[in-house]
Amino acid sequence: MSVTAAFETANSGLSKSYDYVAPFRPPKVNKEPYVEVEMPPQQMVVEALGKHTATVIFSHGLGDTARGWYPVAKELQSRFRHIKWILPTAPIDRVTLNAGMSMNSWFDIKTLMPPSPGVPTDEDEAGMLKSVSRIQQIIADEVDAGIDASRIVVGGFSQGACISILTGLTSERKLAGIVSLSGWLGLSDKAKSMATDHAHKLPILWGHGNADNIVRYSWGSDSIKALQKMGFKDIDFHTYPGMGHSFCDEEQDHLTAFIAKVLPEATSIFLAFVLVPILAAYLYSTAPKLPSPSTRSTPASPIVGMTAPLVIPATGKHTATVIMVHGLGDTGSGWLHFARHFAALFPHIKFVLPTAPTRVVSVAKQGMTAWFDVRKFGNSDPGLEDQEGMMESVGVVEELVGEEVRGGVREDRVVVGGFSQGCVVTLLTGLTTERKIAGVLGLSGFLGMADRIASNDKAKTLPIFWGHGTGDQMISITRAEAGVEQLRGQGLKNIEFKVYAGMPHSTCPEEIADVEAFLRKVLPE
Numbered sequence: 001m002s003v004t005a006a007f008e009t010a011n012s013g014l015s016k017s018y019d020y021v022a023p024f025r026p027p028k029v030n031k032e033p034y035v036e037v038e039m040p041p042q043q044m045v046v047e048a049l050g051k052h053t054a055t056v057i058f059s060h061g062l063g064d065t066a067r068g069w070y071p072v073a074k075e076l077q078s079r080f081r082h083i084k085w086i087l088p089t090a091p092i093d094r095v096t097l098n099a100g101m102s103m104n105s106w107f108d109i110k111t112l113m114p115p116s117p118g119v120p121t122d123e124d125e126a127g128m129l130k131s132v133s134r135i136q137q138i139i140a141d142e143v144d145a146g147i148d149a150s151r152i153v154v155g156g157f158s159q160g161a162c163i164s165i166l167t168g169l170t171s172e173r174k175l176a177g178i179v180s181l182s183g184w185l186g187l188s189d190k191a192k193s194m195a196t197d198h199a200h201k202l203p204i205l206w207g208h209g210n211a212d213n214i215v216r217y218s219w220g221s222d223s224i225k226a227l228q229k230m231g232f233k234d235i236d237f238h239t240y241p242g243m244g245h246s247f248c249d250e251e252q253d254h255l256t257a258f259i260a261k262v263l264p265e266a267t268s269i270f271l272a273f274v275l276v277p278i279l280a281a282y283l284y285s286t287a288p289k290l291p292s293p294s295t296r297s298t299p300a301s302p303i304v305g306m307t308a309p310l311v312i313p314a315t316g317k318h319t320a321t322v323i324m325v326h327g328l329g330d331t332g333s334g335w336l337h338f339a340r341h342f343a344a345l346f347p348h349i350k351f352v353l354p355t356a357p358t359r360v361v362s363v364a365k366q367g368m369t370a371w372f373d374v375r376k377f378g379n380s381d382p383g384l385e386d387q388e389g390m391m392e393s394v395g396v397v398e399e400l401v402g403e404e405v406r407g408g409v410r411e412d413r414v415v416v417g418g419f420s421q422g423c424v425v426t427l428l429t430g431l432t433t434e435r436k437i438a439g440v441l442g443l444s445g446f447l448g449m450a451d452r453i454a455s456n457d458k459a460k461t462l463p464i465f466w467g468h469g470t471g472d473q474m475i476s477i478t479r480a481e482a483g484v485e486q487l488r489g490q491g492l493k494n495i496e497f498k499v500y501a502g503m504p505h506s507t508c509p510e511e512i513a514d515v516e517a518f519l520r521k522v523l524p525e
Helices: 066-077 125-144 159-170 217-229 249-262 269-286 332-345 387-406 421-432 457-461 477-489 509-522
Strands: 043-046 054-059 083-088 092-095 101-104 152-157 177-181 204-209 235-240 310-312 320-325 349-353 358-361 366-369 414-419 439-443 464-469 495-500
Touching: 043 066, 054 066, 054 125, 054 159, 066 083, 066 249, 083 125, 125 152, 125 159, 152 159, 159 177, 177 249, 204 217, 204 249, 217 235, 235 249, 249 332, 310 332, 320 332, 320 387, 320 421, 332 349, 332 509, 349 387, 387 414, 387 421, 414 421, 421 439, 421 457, 421 464, 439 509, 464 477, 464 509, 477 495, 495 509
Parallel strands: 054 083, 054 152, 152 177, 177 204, 204 235, 320 349, 320 414, 414 439, 439 464, 464 495
Antiparallel strands: 043 083, 092 101, 310 349, 358 366
């Protein structure tokens, strides 16, 4: 949903996703596979590398698990050796918005529309407060273990951000701060009466993408205004242009600076409150940034209203291209981390990240970025599929491939790939294209149009990597397996199908390692 859903992601997409797709964060160090368990752990802990003097409790978004944010915690572990990270996993429950489908959720969601001023909210108050109570218990456990409450930050993404805000508002303990990434103020009509006397003094980091189609940017900014009316003055609000329901490098920079400010590793009052904040601000301002993705001047798409794809240029001689297509509710920016991770490994490869147009999605009853309509979650009946929308999006990917070929890249040096909805579209592209492309990279998807798809002769030898998690509650592993078997029955023998035990509708370090091996095989330098 990167991740996502969502969400990852939406990304980020969401995975890494819609709200329930985890935004993708590739591991830069320690490519550890997840523990192979059928169900995700109730919580994951990244221990402090040094003396433990502070704790960050970070909660994921809808449909995700602790694993979705584990790579972020691991990446920041070495930067903050005194901090322990606790990543709880939400219980599995039915979600009204997603047609009653069961998934990891901190509370039920009936609509993605923000509440109207003065109108009581139709929110799952009991579910929200139950989740707040769980986070409060984690805080209490940390305090009992010797960590002062003023050295504890609560934060989260999307649903997790909503829970963290309510936790900070209602906690009798004076915490170090709140982190809200792509979140909103829940129970806004009651929040003022629920807040403790000292809550308004809490520092808050709030990040939000202005292209977020899940928790809309206006919902986030209105939430901040509501908090300011309640007396909150220390709100560090950052807008990320073009970012959907996801997470980006710049936002991680701001997260790092915020944690350095509110949870300093210090041995004196001077260090804690004077020198460290100044140093954090200096390091952020002078830190080298990854090059920004370029954009095309015009959308290379037959669909009116599509934004221009993001492009990560090859850092060496450009001889190959990967076109990576996001999932429902996400944008191309949700997969920037994915592209940058592999761009560093493959200097000859350019990455193209298109963004789907906004259309009304039946199950959500509102507009969001989508490659095709979704009429029922978990549907396996081709008669309910938006096959016209699928093939329209196949045309978009075909046009992007054609643009690369016209630019001098051989067609057998182009890989098309995608996550969730993007996987569906790129699988269909690989099966129907008259071009002999290098391969298809499919993550957490299914075979669309299974009742009528017939691969052409070129597809018989097409290399396909298909990865799927056994814990996927959006697209079941059995549906993915059925697609693989159907294609093999049609004579496609070059399918590498990988199953990841316990992985939800997301991605994981083990899968990223397998993707790397696939790209080395089909797009050698």
